[in-house]
Amino acid sequence: MASISLKYKSKQGSLTAPGDVDPGAMIPIATTTLTTTTATVTFSSIPQSYEHLQIRIWGYNTSGSDRTLWLQFNSDSGSNYRNHWLSGNGSAASAGADSAATVGILPLNASSSQTGFNGDSTKASVVIMDILDYTNTNKYTTVRTLGGWDGNGGGYAYLASGLWMNTAAISTLYFQLPYSTNFGANTTFALYGIKRAGA
Amino acid sequence: MAYTYSKIATYTVGSGGVASIDFLNIPQTYTDLVLQVSLRNTTNNYWASIKFNNSTSNFRIITLQGTGSIVSWNADNSGTYALNPVASAMTANTFGSGIIYIPNYTSSNYKSFLDDATQENNATESYWGVSAGLWSNTAAINAISLVSGATAFAQYSTAHLYGIKAEL
Numbered sequence: 001m002a003s004i005s006l007k008y009k010s011k012q013g014s015l016t017a018p019g020d021v022d023p024g025a026m027i028p029i030a031t032t033t034l035t036t037t038t039a040t041v042t043f044s045s046i047p048q049s050y051e052h053l054q055i056r057i058w059g060y061n062t063s064g065s066d067r068t069l070w071l072q073f074n075s076d077s078g079s080n081y082r083n084h085w086l087s088g089n090g091s092a093a094s095a096g097a098d099s100a101a102t103v104g105i106l107p108l109n110a111s112s113s114q115t116g117f118n119g120d121s122t123k124a125s126v127v128i129m130d131i132l133d134y135t136n137t138n139k140y141t142t143v144r145t146l147g148g149w150d151g152n153g154g155g156y157a158y159l160a161s162g163l164w165m166n167t168a169a170i171s172t173l174y175f176q177l178p179y180s181t182n183f184g185a186n187t188t189f190a191l192y193g194i195k196r197a198g199a
Numbered sequence: 200m201a202y203t204y205s206k207i208a209t210y211t212v213g214s215g216g217v218a219s220i221d222f223l224n225i226p227q228t229y230t231d232l233v234l235q236v237s238l239r240n241t242t243n244n245y246w247a248s249i250k251f252n253n254s255t256s257n258f259r260i261i262t263l264q265g266t267g268s269i270v271s272w273n274a275d276n277s278g279t280y281a282l283n284p285v286a287s288a289m290t291a292n293t294f295g296s297g298i299i300y301i302p303n304y305t306s307s308n309y310k311s312f313l314d315d316a317t318q319e320n321n322a323t324e325s326y327w328g329v330s331a332g333l334w335s336n337t338a339a340i341n342a343i344s345l346v347s348g349a350t351a352f353a354q355y356s357t358a359h360l361y362g363i364k365a366e367l
Contacts, residue, residue, distance in 0.1 A: 024203045024204070024205070025203060025204035025205060025206045025361055026203040026204040027203075051209070051359065052235060052359075082290075082319065082320070082321050082322075084265065084267075084317070084319070084320075084325045084327055085265065086263070086264065086265035086270065086327060086328065093263075093270040094270060095265030095266065095267065095268055095269055095270045096265075096267075096268055097267055097268065097322075097323040097324075097325065130235075130296060130298065131296075132235055132236075132237040132294075132296050132357070133237050133294070133357055136355065136357075138292070138354075138355045139237070139292055139293070139294050139355055140290070140292045140293045140294075140319075142237070142293065142294055142295065142296040142317065142319045143296070144296040144297070144298075144315065144316075144317045144327075146315060159265075159315055159317070159327060159328065159329055160317075160327075161296065161317030161318070161319050161325070161327050162319070163290070163293060163319035163320070163321065165290070165292075165293075165321060167292055194204060194235075194359075194361075195206055196206065196209040196359055197206040197207060197208045197209040197359065197360070198206070198209065
């Protein structure tokens with residue numbers, strides 16, 4: 001059994017337990033607030049000094065209809081992604097999976113009903129994506145996404161996951177929407193790094 | 200002074216795996232705890248258990264989950280629930296992703312907690328969901344254990360414990 005005593009350091013496994021507590025582990029890396037409609041948003045040269053990444057998105061698309069949200073890692077547009085989702089629309093719940101896709105489709109498949117990122121600027125979507133261990137080259141990347149929007153009569157809430165089948169450390173995040181749709185003005189993407197204990 | 204997450208401890212599973220990951224003597228100086236986990240089991244099992252203060256008693260957990268194309272739900276009294284470590288039969292190099300929120304962990308109330316956790320797999324089958332839990336015990340939480348539902352958590356599994364302090 002592996003134990004971490006926060007008074008006495010364990011000798012088992014790989015342990016990091018700081019003697020002194022750092023008052024802040026969630027650090028803003030970059031924030032982008034769009035001043036005009038924009039087709040893509042990119043975070044590049046992401047520092048490799050954190051343990052996890054979190055992306056927080058508030059916004060909408062300009063099509064007037066729902067869209068899914070696409071994310072690619074490190075400019076990989078190959079068939080190296082997989083997606084799963086659980087969603088509810090206020091009257092029904094559903095679950096699904098995306099077959100191997102050309103791009104990372106989070107949270108839902110572009111070829112089926114589009115939800116997740118609303119097309120109304122007055123009823124914006126909120127998305128939180130967590131990427132744990134993003135620099136670990138022994139693991140594929142698993143993305144966990146919580147998000148939704150409420151349309152004051154309609155809407156969606158979802159928990160989604162995505163898999164990027166590549167062990168490379170993540171250095172670039174590339175967001176876009178399907179069907180040549182743009183992100184709306186004032187849409188905000190905020191990238192945070194979360195430190196590990198001892199860092 | 201406002202705090203963001205405060206790092207408490209990180210555990211990375213080494214070669215050979217471990218049956219459980221234990222955080223002991225948790226400082227009592229925060230308001231809430233957050234546990235971020237990236238887990239894989241060494242055998243073909245999708246589950247993990249959580250214990251507070253080495254207790255498996257008085258747990259109740261309700262889970263809403265998706266399994267491929269099916270929505271389901273589950274209620275459990277054992278503490279075994281949807282931390283969703285990736286099973287060994289699933290895609291190699293793949294680990295689950297989960298977060299557990301434990302607010303007011305030092306209070307003398309029963310302890311409510313919340314988590315969302317996902318597996319992943321290069322196939323339709325995968326498990327992911329949200330859970331609400333209750334530990335019917337008034338003791339402050341000073342230890343948290345994650346116990347593999349399989350033989351062990353696999354090498355490179357990680358668990359990160361953070362504290363959050365409310366603004367005074």
